[in-house]
Amino acid sequence: MSARLELLALPGFPMVEAGDDLAGFVLDGVARLGLELAPQDVVVLAQKVVSKAEGRLVRLAEVVPSERARALAGEVRKDPRLVELILSESVRVVRTRPDVLIVEHRLGLTMANAGIDQSNVRHGDGEVALLLPLDPDTSAARLRGEIERRTGVAPAVVINDSFGRPWRRGTTGIAIGAAGLPSMIDRRGETDLYGRTLRATMIAYADEIAAAASLVMGQATEATPVVLVRGLAWTAADNPAAALIRAPEEDLFR
Amino acid sequence: MSARLELLALPGFPMVEAGDDLAGFVLDGVARLGLELAPQDVVVLAQKVVSKAEGRLVRLAEVVPSERARALAGEVRKDPRLVELILSESVRVVRTRPDVLIVEHRLGLTMANAGIDQSNVRHGDGEVALLLPLDPDTSAARLRGEIERRTGVAPAVVINDSFGRPWRRGTTGIAIGAAGLPSMIDRRGETDLYGRTLRATMIAYADEIAAAASLVMGQATEATPVVLVRGLAWTAADNPAAALIRAPEEDLFR
16 A cells, blocks of 8 residues: 555634643534544644643743742843743753753753743733643543543544754654654564665654644644644554653763 | 645655666656646655665675774674765764764764665675765755656655654654755744744754655555655745754754
C-alpha cells in the first residue's frame, strides 16, 4: 500500500476558558467537517488550549518574585514575575544570556522560558502567563478516554507546542503529551532492503506528527488549535510523549 | 479558510543510480497518482535518492584512513575508513563517545556521522557509504528548474533527512535542501489576536514539511522516497534550507 496522509484543521474551534469541555469542542469540530472519528485517527491539540482548559493561567500581578528570580531577570532582561514562574516550573537552568532563558522543565523538557506563553492569552484583567499542563501525557490520555466514552472510538491524541532547537534556527512543533500511539517507534534490529541494519532506528513519531499539525495550525486564517490527522497506520505499542525525553545522563548537550 | 493538507507518497519510484533522471522519476510518480503538479505543491525527496543520483556513493575499499581517522575510529568504535569519510566531509568534531560521532558538516549541519549512510545502499560490490549531496539547496533548485522546464510548473522542492537532536530521543525529518519556498518564515513583529507579539516568531517551515513527509516515507510497504505535499500556502519570500542553520556564534550548544 502506498501511503496517503491528510491533515484537517477543525473549523470553528471556540476560545477556550478554564473548565471548558475540550472533548466536546473536538467532537463538534469533527462534526463540522462532516466526519466521524476512526481508530488511528490522531487529534493534535495546541498546548495552549489544553493549558487554558486546565486553568493554568496565572495573573502576573499575583506573582511575588524571589531574590533569585530578580537577579536572573536582570541578566536575561525579562519581567522578574515571569522569571519567578519560569523557575517555579523548572528543575534546572540550562543556559542564559540576554533575552534567552533555557531551562529544564519539571516534566524533563529542555526549553526556553519553561514553555510559558504570553501570546494569544486573554489579558483584559492585566498581564497573564500560561503555564504548560501539569501532566500533558495524562491530559492527552484523559481527553482520549473522554472521546471514547462519548463516541465508542478512541483516536490517538497528541498535544503539541513550538520548540526551538540547538544547531538549527526556528521552531518546530513537538509533542509534549500523547496517548494512544507510539510517541517513539523503536526499529532497532530491523533491516533494510539489503539486510543492513537501519540507520534511523528510533523514530520520534509523535514529534513528526506534531510538526505536521503545526504547519496546518499556522496556516489557517482563523485560530485553528486542533488538527485531525488521518491516514497514519502504526503497529508499535503505545508509549507517551515522555518517552521522547532524553535522560540527562544520555544527553551530550545539557 | 480552514486549512487542509495532503501528503501522497509517489508510487513505483524506481531504485536510483548515479546519473538517473530524478525529475523524470518525480513526474512519472505524479502521473501514476493521476495528478499534475501545481504551484505551491511541495515535492519532498529523501536525501538518499538525491545523493545516489548525484553519484555520491563511495566504496570503502578505496578509502585510505588517515592517522587521525584511525585514532578516532578506536574511540568511537567505527570503521576507520568510514571515519575518514566523515572527517573529510566535516569542519569540526562536536562530540564523541563510544558509538557516537557528532560533527559539524561542511554544509554547517551539526549531525551524527556527517550524514553518511550505510543503510539501504546497494553493496553487491563490497561495502559502500553514501555521502550527502555536494550542495543540497542547489540540488533542490536544479530539480525544481528541470521540472519547470518540462511542465511549465515550478513546485517547491525539499530534500529531507533523518536527524537526531539534543534533549530529545529519536530522529525527525529535517530539510537539508530546499527551493521555491521559505525554509524559514520570520514572523517577528507580527501580533496575535490580542495585539501581543507572537512567541514562536521564527518558524522552521521546511523542517516541519520535512518531518511531515518523513511520516509518509516511513509508512509505505514499498520504498517511497518521494512525497507530494498539497495544500500549503505561503506568502513569505523563498529562502534556502541553509537559512535554517544556526551560526556557531549564535549557538549555545556546540
